[in-house]
Amino acid sequence: MDCKKSHFQLDESVTYLNCAYMSPQLKVVEEAGIWGVQRKRNPFKISPEEFFGETDQLREEYAKLINAKDPKRIVVIPSVSYGMANVARNAPINKGDNIIVVGEQFPSNVYPWRSVVQEKGGEIITITPPKEHENRGKVWNEKVLNAINDRTKLVAMGNIHWADGTLFDLKAIRKQTREVGAWLAIDGTQSVGALPFDVSEIQPDALVCAGYKWLMGPYSIGLAYYGPALDEGKPVEENWINRYESENFANLVNYNDQYQPGALRYEVGEHSNFILVPMMLKAVQQLNEWGVESIQQYCRDLIAGPVEKLKAAGFKIEDPEYRASHLFGIRLGEGHDMGQIKSAFEEQNILVSFRGDSIRVSPNVFNTAQDFDKLVDALISN
Template sequence: MTTLFDHETVRDEFPVTRHMLYLDSAHQTPLATRVRVALDAFYAEGHEMAGPKPIWLRRVEETRTRVAAFLNAEPCEIAFTKNTSEGLNIAANAVPLRAGDNVLLIEGDHPNNAYAWLNLKRKGVEVRFVQLSSDSVIADAETFAPFIDERTKVISLSHVTFHAGQRHDIASIGRLCEEKGIYLVVDAMQSVGVLPVDVKALGVSVLAAGCHKGLLVPQGLGILYVKNGLDEMQPAYVAMSALANPPADYVARPDDLQLRKDAGRFEIGNFNLPDLHALGAAIDLIEEIGVSNVETHVLALGERLIAHLDELEIALVGPRSREARSHIHVLDLPVQPWFDYLTREGVRVSPERGGVRISFAMFNTPADVDRVIEIIRKGIVALRTVPAHAAG
């Protein structure tokens, strides 16, 4: 396996690697040292200086610029939210939908994306679920084309699925949406920070993601990209921060409710300042390695894992080909006994609907793969478990 960066230097950033075999970054990533340093510095300023808020807000805008560059967007196209779900709900309520319009989703995709749109059924919006034939199938333009009619206004799906690791062909769907005049709303929770995400190349209208997975910060911060020019998308709720002309004296002006033209019209009140300080440090780390190198690294770890699984005749729930995979791999094993066993062995994974989920990050190594395989090999004997299916 080609070394793209210094694994040991990266692992030194994540002390958790000294205490457990952490294979659960699709759930959340552990704290990197430099991210903790940024958080500590923020809290020290608040503790010792009672909060230099103008300085903190200037740093927010610096981080906004960093996030925009990271996604190939403009700073004015980036808003900060609490999490992916808030971003998706903002999008669902901002798109100008009327009774009789319809939205296309993938059946079995993350439920919080579905619920954001299903909530609009009370307004007469129809939600149509497109079914994939298996967890190995990748959605592309041809997946959705047969379900589009003149009342289809939105297609919304995950870039990478949480439950099987499929990497959907967002770019082809984006081209279809542009051709048909349809909004494309993408959940990038599992991809941003792990795979390159270029909002212009993908052709998305709106992209939402939390920052506690590939972007390495604690829970409570999300990013929202809203493509320039979508002025018809209006926020469902408004605070002073959303206004084009916020009153300097903090007295509301009923005759001036003009909203900002940029993505800031979707922001409400105060920011998650600690996490925004942390996000700048996290982007520093990711960019030092290179997100393309992170992608190549985790895909190579996946290839090593799949080769070992084939030897053990353990099937993979999800795609096997490199172009269709991500950092997420679900092993077709009985969930509860195996999750409990791996936990006892000091391996951090997640139970998933199709089996046991292993997800890699920048700090994992080929030795981590070999170690978990040896633990699984012993587990087959200890649990007297015959894999549910032979590897395909």
């Protein structure tokens, strides 16, 4: 894959290595948003069928992206917290049970479980990373696997850690959860769209993603996959559009106590959003055209040389086996000063994120070798 910077309108004065914060807008996504705004000028042109048609297209495209066999297991959500709230409402947690999360997990994948244990009992077990840098990812994965036992009813985590890109072995974790009868709920916000994810292989009970990062969509829309374990559950929201046969507008006041079948019951009200859905659809179509494996390989090739230079200069970076290439953490070695590095980045318009003791770097297909030359020079000289 070649660089795709021409598909965006990034400010040339900025070295943007912070896609984990928010992706820049694809030109085709921006155009879809403008078109979505404009078409409401004449609302009589929006047919009842369009309340469902574009969402169905989005399901089908996203199903391709994550290799989901049934697009109707995918629903539109406004946020990760909303998607996880559906899981929390139906999770089989009782007194004496436990929920496993990892240390410093993103709050949207922690607060729902705190609410669950407060209401139903049980406890949250947090698996913190090892303090040592050597074999950090390997040991952290082992700690997660060793913590899953007969009392575990839910493991809730990301595919990678949002702060430093540590890669978790979801295949092994899913195997362990199956053995004890626990659910697996994954926040894929910082991985899906840039790191291959196969729902058919992992078979999570839930995969929940915000759309505005690696999926390259707009803010306030996301996508959730819900597996068979939630098919008979109760959604957090009672809206008309997730009711059975809601497609029949003439019959809406003949109230129906049945939900749409399976995962469709969990869709957010007004999921037909005539601005955000077309934008999200264009974004996912573009990702499918490029191919997620190609995106990850582009990032892998882009960072290979710079990572070796930084390691040689004493910086601590996880081994490739236990980190992603589109998002990784850099920790300081001796002789480098975080304050000076922050000042240098600010002076040179190098945009990254600082998370704990880690400098989070998150490139994508709009980045170039020159971007990393600037990053490496600023780090090594400070």
